Amino acid sequence: MTDLPSTARAVVIGGGIVGCSVAYHLGKLGWTDTVLLERKKLTSGTTFHAAGLVGQLRTSANITQLLGHSVALYRTLEAETGLQTGWKMNGGLRLACNADRWTEVKRQATTAHSFGLEMHLLTPKEAQDLWPLMTIDDVVGAAYLPTDGQANPSDITQSLAKGARMAGVRIFEDTPVTRILVEDGRIKGVETPFGTIACEKVVCCAGQWTRDLAATVGVNVPLVSVEHQYMITERIEGVTPTLPTLRDPDRRTYWKEEVGGLVWGGYEPNPKPWAVKGIPEGFHFETLTPDFDHYAQFMDDAIARVPALAHAGVKQLLNGPESFTPDGNFILGEAPELRNFYVGAGFNAFGIASGGGAGMALAEWVAKGEPPFDLWPVDIRRFGPPHRVTDYVRTRTLEAYAKHYTIAWPAEEMRSARPLRRSPLYAHLKAAGACFGEKLGWERPNWFAGPGEEAVDRYSMARPGWHEAVGREHRAAREHAVLIDQTSFAKFRLTGRDAAGALNRIAAGNVDRAEGSLTYTQMLNAKGGIECDLTIARLGPREFYIVTGTGFATHDFDWISRNLQGEVHLSDITSSMAVLSLMGPTSREILSRHSPDDLSNAAFPFGTARWISVAGCAVLALRVTYVGELGWELHMPVEVAVTVYEALMSGEGAPVLAGYRAIETLRLEKGYRAWGADIGPDHTPVEAGLAWAVKMKTGIDFIGRQAVAAQLAEGVKKRLATFTADPSVVLLGRETIYRNGQRVGWLSSGGYGHTVGKSIGMGYVRHPDGVTEDFVLSGSYELEVASERVPAQVTLAPLYDPLNHRVKG
Known part of the structure; x- marks a missing residue:
């Protein structure tokens, strides 16, 4: 082959529907210096034998929008290229x-x-x-x-390929990639039997071959055939x-x-x-x-x-054979391990439905450095250490495949390949009646069975089997104290001469404060969207301790590390630190029985971090809460976790053990936001009611500042609000919000508040002409729940302790 170019702006690997769609959309975006390489013939991997059904509905609005783009593209592609696609919108x-x-x-x-x-x-x-x-x-x-509708997979792929060529993209069949070239942690090009192509970016859409090919450059793509x-x-x-x-x-x-x-x-x-x-x-x-x-x-x-x-x-x-993934969702995005290496793979036998939209989204990600909208459900960064082990991936993937058509019960847990990652307290909690859930391989207590109860999840479309048990834990947090094992929190350590300045540039809140300060902050993209939602403790002049959610470990580490500047070092210390959260009105009394340190408001106010002694062990105590009560997160080396746990659980007045499902009911009553549901890259602090956490009154610049300033000056078109409904109504999230009879949005999360005695949901009220507080509060609201409308009340304030008296102790 003599016409293989020596350079390209981007090289797409794989000539199935996704690779051809990426090439087509890159061409449309003006990236005409793009090359697609297919090791054999177009569609010859798994595309040619796909069934070709095109359904659109998913549990995420943005993934539904992405699939809708597929339909819109397939409706017009034949007219554009002159090649048949077999597309029929037959419902x-x-x-x-x-x-x-x-x-x-x-x-x-x-x-x-x-x-x-x-x-x-x-x-x-x-x-x-x-x-x-x-x-x-x-x-x-x-x-x-x-x-x-439905389409002919081979025909639609060939039509996309022709559209790509019409835009200037070059496609080479029978041209396998034998090596991906990397230098200093960045893509340099690809080798083929016919020559080397130097390029800025590589887009790997190699279907079931993607995992092995990506692994050659240290990138993990969890899929199996x-x-x-x-x-x-x-x-x-x-x-x-x-x-x-x-x-x-x-x-x-x-x-x-x-x-x-x-x-x-x-x-x-x-x-x-x-x-x-x-x-x-x-x-x-x-x-x-x-x-x-x-x-x-x-x-x-x-x-x-x-x-x-x-x-x-x-x-x-x-x-x-088809490539499937551990959670049944496909995989898109820039690999966290390697800059400028992008992945589009693992389509779980709905690659034809996804192909048009996934190609559009990935092409924009390549061309603009960010996705067109929040794609967290399919983002490659949702995976973590367990997914590097093929046996684990295969076991979990087979379970996901088997559940493809089973009822998707609310809060259903996966059961295979467990237990994997265990807190040092796992055995103690299991003996105490814990019913565990799992996230990123971590076993986490969801709730605790009482006397005569079995620690087994019983799922339901109404109130689930654990409803009363969670209610007990919820009330204990409000009336006494609970102890929650949150060892699975992702924890990072940032050190270096430039640590304070580098972190302050990417944090929307001011973290350059006194030693011992604790900052709840977001990290924003240039549009003001919330990329991370975390807590940062300053431990020294050049040292910060960063805490984020279990499932966001890979994502947040990647976002922070790729945006840091200067002489800094970021390390993941998740596995070295255990966490016990002691929360509730009697938490100070309990902790004081086992610590000689002064835990009073004067000595240890809310929003501070201190090293204290608990049961003779050094513990980093963060006075913070996600349940709306006085309390501390106690972070400690894993080897002392059992010692601290046994001390706190001893004697009269010991805390009640609680789990993650109680955290959810408690945080809904307080209106605390959850990243990946209520907040994310498509939501700004102004829209989410978190502008108070942004350092706009300082002269400090940070990523996203201009976007936030513009919204503060000009207003917003959506605003997060809390809704309540009759306790008989089961809210799960995604219920439709109606204001004065007009559809204005949907719930981003839902549940039940055992203290307020109502069903609770959070969601954005949207209006193209702008949304003010008065607009939100002046409306009459209904929620559509399982296709029936029910009355709802709205508030912008927390339902529980709106003035934070309880939190401040």
Whole structure:
């Protein structure tokens, strides 16, 4: 090959639908000096055998928006390029065959309405009118999305490739990347058998090959290959080209029309991993040997749903490997381990639905250095140390695959590959009745069973089985004191001559304060969006201790490290420090019994950090709270955690053990925000009611200052508020907010307040002409919950202790 260029601005690796979509969108953004390299032929990896269903609804507004971009693109692509795409917007049906599933579907319909997506609830007969071949004896109801559809995967990929070429992008088939070149921690280029291409950025969209290829440059991409089968029938009478796609999750199957027949497949509870010892050399345009015995588990249910299937001819049982991930979401973004190396992979068999939007988002990320909007649910930085171990990734991924069509119970926990990361107090807490949850591999106590109770989660679409137990812990925090093991907190240490100035440049709050000061602060992007939400203690002239949420360890470390300047050193010390949070009105009395230090308000005011002695052990005590009560986070070396725990839990008046589900109910009553739900890169401190935490009255510059100043001067178009509803109403988040009968947003989080005795939700009230406090408070509100509207009250102040008397002790 002689026409391979020696330089390019970006190199895209992989010629499946995602790689071609990235190339297409980079071309549209003016990055015409982009090269796409495909090791064999376009679509020859897994794209060519994809089923091609395109559904849009997800639990995230932004991911739904991303999938909506796919639909918008597919509707016009054929006219743009002149190549057929097989796109049909024939709508999508989703069935519910029991009461719990029907509640889930009604909640999904509400989510769709919240995100501006048209979705209709149908009777069984109305669903059958759209899909006449199915029986409906067991159907309770159905949901219909008229803008869903289907496409031909190979055709749409070739059309994207042509669109990319029309924009100036060069595509080379039969050109494998043999090596990615890195120098001083940055991308320098790629090697191929036909020459080297020097480039600024590499975008790895190599499908199930991505994990191994990325690993050669130290980047972790947690995905594995799983066999996925579907059947293609001969023509069946009554199957028309306009038949909607059909999902029957209670029978674990999906269906679509193809050439007068049906394509149907499913997600079995016992999936089969593939290529455990590596993908065979030269594997392309290949499928696997059909496993009729394994597929047989679907047959009886499928025939019961579509009786015509019993007599239909079978063209093929197609068994194709697909890349799946541990949480069922795909993977996008710049790798935290390597600058200018981007990933788009792990699409969990919905790569066709995601391809158009994911390509758009990743192309913008490459071209502009940031995503077009918050993509946290699919951000590569949501993973951490456990995901570097392939056995862990495979075990968890098989569970996620098996749950693809099971009911998504509120607050449901994954069960596989546990326990993995354990606090030194794990055995003590388990013996005390802890029911554990898991985050980033950490076992964390969610709640504690009392006498006669079993420490087992019992899920429900109404109040869950742990509701009363959490209520006990909640009331103990308000009336006495609780002890919560929060060892899983991510903890960083920043040191160096320039530490104070470097940190103050990226923190919206002023951290350059006296030793022993404690600052709750956000870190913002240039648009003022909240990238991190954390607590920073100043321990010395050149030393800071940074605490953030368990699940944000990789993300926040990456954001801080990539924005630091000067002579500084950032280290992750999470595993070396245990954390016990002692919270409640009697917490000072309890702590004083085991510490000789002065814990009075005068000596140890709120918002300070001190090294104190507890049970003869050195403990870094942070006087801070996320539950709205007097209390301390006690940070200590892991080797003394048991000693401190046993001391605090001894004697009369000992605290009550509590877990993370009580933290959630307590923080909702106080209106404390949660990153990833109530706040994130799409929300500014002004919009989130956190402007008080921003150092605007100082002359100190910081990232995002100009954006915050502009909003303070000009106003905002959305504002976070708290809503309450009757205690019988179950709020989970994503319920639609109506103000004076008009849809104005959705709840970002929801739950129950055991002190106020009401259901509580938080969410943004939006209006294109601006949102003031008066606008929020002057409206009459309803919430749409499982497709029914209920009255709601609104407030901008905390429901509990709005003046912070309790926190200040």
